[in-house]
Amino acid sequence: MxxxxxxxxxxxxxxxxxxxxxxxxxxxxxxxxxxxxxxxxxxxxxxxxxxxxxxxxxxxxxxxxxxxxxxxxxxxxxxxxxxxxxxxxxxxxxxxxxxxxxxxxxxxxxxxxxxxxxxxxxxxxxxxxxxxxxxxxxxxxxxxxxALLPKKAADEIRSIGTVIPRRYENVAVLFCDVTNFTSYCDKHEPEDVVSRLDALFVIFERVTARHGLEKIKTIGDGFMAAGGLLHQVDDPIGSAVRCGLEMASTLIDARLGWEVRVGVHAGPVVAGVVGQERYQFDIWGDTVNVASRMSDQSKPGYVAVTKDVWEQVSSSFQAENLGDMEVKGKGTIAVFGIGPQKT
Missing domain, CATH: 3.40.50.2300 (Response regulator)
Known part of the structure; x- marks a missing residue:
């Protein structure tokens, strides 16, 4: 032997x-x-x-x-x-x-x-x-x-054992979710549901990295990313909008009945890690909440933004008015749907 x-x-x-x-x-x-x-x-x-x-x-x-x-x-x-x-x-x-x-x-x-x-x-x-x-x-x-955390956050945990909570200014937050996903789940086997959603999120991760954004987390059928958070981006809002447009145009098998809706907002956020048994890097604040509401108001192929955000990028994109929306603490705000970039 x-x-x-x-x-x-x-x-x-x-x-x-x-x-x-x-x-x-x-x-x-x-x-x-x-x-x-x-x-x-x-x-x-x-x-x-x-x-x-x-x-x-x-x-x-x-x-x-x-x-x-x-x-x-x-x-x-x-x-x-x-x-x-x-x-x-x-x-x-x-x-x-x-x-x-x-x-x-x-x-x-x-x-x-x-x-x-x-x-x-x-x-x-x-x-x-x-x-x-x-x-x-x-x-x-x-x-x-x-794999669980953005690189800078992971490096900080390795170095000092934690991620110090910080406030970041001028961060572009992107929310993307999939419509008709819940009904699809009810009618298909779990393996099929997870496999297809995983394939879509892998595409989103690649698109996010290509535009200089960082994936923050997934929430069910939702995907959240940020620009200008842990590493510098020259144009966080423009990068987030371009990222969102590419996500919104992602080809999805028509038989699935899925559509991608994207919302972007920009402003200050607080970022840090919560949990001990299972690390979760996350961001909080009004900017995050508004970005989430923007995705609710979006339509396929477009990125929904507030009027303030639209005015900052209007020279580079086309948009249409999607109407007004009630936002808690902000009252009624105008929502714009940004379409393909001008040529």
Whole structure:
């Protein structure tokens, strides 16, 4: 039966044939080995296509000594992560200190004890496996964090453990929802519903990124994004409108009976992360509420905005008056539907 340790490769670096024979005999059956009789050859083998998992390195060798070999290994990005255990007859504390300073992980004194060599090698390789698993787990956690949160928010959580709530001015908020979605859900299998909605939202995510906006979240059949929030956008409102127009023109299978409605509003928002068991980055404020109401008033192929927003982008777009709307705290406001960009 082949054990997992059989696949590990140990590089033995020693200019004394007797020492090489003893160490090879100790490791035989547990690990694969390669041998270098000088420092130059050791550096070549260490950076080969199949790099060793661990290096047993003699200190006193003609030409390049073990300390210099270790320095060069640790200075090379290709080999710096390979653990090095020094083998030496030097037992002075200063010698050991020098070894650890140049990057060694352990020190074995000559004459060798076979069981000690084997135990030290096994311990270091097990530690490397544990570190590799920890790095992989951290990478997976980072990927999940970046999938859940905007990049800047995810980076802030990694750095200080939280996202500091902040107020942002002049943020363009985009709301997009799908009409007739609820009735579609009632008549189709869950797998079909989720699959089709997921495909649509993937398209929306790509469109959002292309226009420099950031996806904030999805809410049922709704999709919310923002421009000029966590990273600068030269023209947040114009970018949000262009993004919304592309979303509104997204081709949806006519048999689904779906239509996309989009609303955009701009102004100050408060942003932060809520929850502990499950992070949720979100934005709040009157700007968000009005953008949501705009999407309710929109029609297919158009982006609904308030009169104030329309006046800021009127030189770049065409629009039609969609009538007045009652907005809590604001009274009656005029709503405009922005259509395709002027040519």
């Amino acid at each position: 082949t054990r997992a340790s059989d696949n590990k490769l140990v590089l033995i670096v020693d200019d004394t044939p007797t020492n090489v024979g003893v160490i090879s005999g100790v490791l035989k059956g547990a690990y694969r080995t390669k041998v270098a009789t000088n420092g130059e050859k050791a550096l070549v083998l260490a950076s080969a296509a199949e790099k060793p998992d661990l290096i047993l390195l003699d200190v006193m060798m003609p030409g390049m000594d073990g300390y210099e070999v270790c320095r060069r290994l640790k200075a090379n990005p290709v080999t710096r992560e390979i653990p090095v255990i020094f083998l030496t007859a030097k037992t002075d504390a200063l010698d050991e200190e020098n070894g650890f300073e140049v990057g060694a992980v352990d020190y074995i004194h000559k004459p060798f004890s076979g069981p000690i060599v084997l135990a030290r090698v096994k311990t270091q390789l097990a530690l490397q496996d544990a570190l590799a698993q920890a790095r992989e787990a951290q990478n997976q956690a980072d990927e999940l964090l970046h």
